[in-house]
Amino acid sequence: AQSVTQLGSHVSVSEGALVLLRCNYSSSVPPYLFWYVQYPNQGLQLLLKYTTGATLVKGINGFEAEFKKSETSFHLTKPSAHMSDAAEYFCAVILNFGNEKLTFGTGTRLTIIP
């Protein structure tokens, strides 16, 4: 069973438009949730994370995400897309807090249209 699902392997938005990347998880216990970004030929960089506390979390580069337990979702948003946001975005979860195993979604490639 897939622990984390990213809807849309490719998303295209116009420069200046809202960015919305979807992530849903499957777990009876709220996991720890993460968004990572991967620029071409680079490693993964942490954008933001949710562990406990405030459900709206702000990250780097103007991104934010909201943990919604009732919807088992952790969607990533940015109000206004910039050309430099073009990259691959990965949602990830930790379900086993003993070994901290990070399970990734399949990724969403974000393209910005000038």
Next chain:
Amino acid sequence: DTAVSQTPKYLVTQMGNDKSIKCEQNLGHDTMYWYKQDSKKFLKIMFSYNNKELIINETVPNRFSPKSPDKAHLNLHINSLELGDSAVYFCASSQSYTQYFGPGTRLTVL
């Protein structure tokens, strides 16, 4: 200073060869990981070590052997390389449930 570093960045080799990838972190973290990213960008954990002790060992062929000489280093040795081993391999280290990734090693097996 690079937090998590890997060498080499690119590795091209023939089938059947043995190769190693090295990883070092200067963050003082106790836990380190190896991930494999395939051609479709899918990321999967292979191993994790906590303070030199193996914690996670996913379903990985035993041709892959991690070695942790100290908690700042986690190397990956691969025997008898196969075409299907071609991928990008990422090292990571973690603290407080947050993982920090290295730049990756692109392995191409010909």
